[in-house]
Structure formats: structure tokens, C-alpha cells
Amino acid sequence: xxxxxxxxxxxxxxxxxxxxxxxxxxxxxxxxxxxxxxxxxxxxxxxxxxxxxxxxxxxxxxxxxxxxxxxxxxxxxxxxxxxxxxxxxxxxxxxx
Numbered sequence: 001x002x003x004x005x006x007x008x009x010x011x012x013x014x015x016x017x018x019x020x021x022x023x024x025x026x027x028x029x030x031x032x033x034x035x036x037x038x039x040x041x042x043x044x045x046x047x048x049x050x051x052x053x054x055x056x057x058x059x060x061x062x063x064x065x066x067x068x069x070x071x072x073x074x075x076x077x078x079x080x081x082x083x084x085x086x087x088x089x090x091x092x093x094x095x096x
Contacts, residue, residue, distance in 0.1 A: 009043040016048055016057040017066075026058055030066050037072070044072050051080040064095060 017029040018036070037045055049055075049063040058066065060077045067073040077092055 010041060011044045011046070012037065012042050013046045014048060015045045016050075017063070019056045026062055026066060029058070034070070034073075044074065046074045046076050048076050048078060051078050060091070060095065 015033065017026065018032050019029070020032065023029045023032055033045075033047075036042075047058075047063055047067060049060045050057050051060070053059055060075070063075055067075060079089065079092075
């Protein structure tokens, strides 16, 4: 008789830092996001930072620092191909 162990995980694969009037800083945005994932039994999340330096959903450097020690969160940076894609790639290479 064969037995199989099936592990099911819920992964939200398209997240941004939430923007709400009551969330006054990036730490509050992070806390709210993590609370929502927990409340909905989401095991892992993939946060997509903005590729603009100033953004309400956090840029790559901000999100890297913010989620550095979060084992359940992964980042998926993006490249702005319309605005200097070469420097975006070079930036990624220095950060990872």
C-alpha cells in the first residue's frame, strides 16, 4: 500500500504594500499586510515593489529592508522597460 503526504500551501503571488488612510508609515503597511495574510490563512506571499523611487506601495530598497527577516514573504522586483531598463538591471545585481 502506498501512502502519500500532500502538503497544501496558500500563496498570494501578487501583493503590494497596502495603501490606507490610517496606515501612516511603511511599518504600519507591513504590519497590516502580515495581519491580513494571517487572518486569511495565507502561508506565503510575493510582494511586488514599485519600480519608481517614490511610491506609496514601497520601492525595491524599502521592501528589501522591510521584509528582510520575513520568512513568509518573497519579493519580485520589476523593470521599467520604458525608463532606463539597463540601470534597473544593474541595480538588481548590486542588491542580490
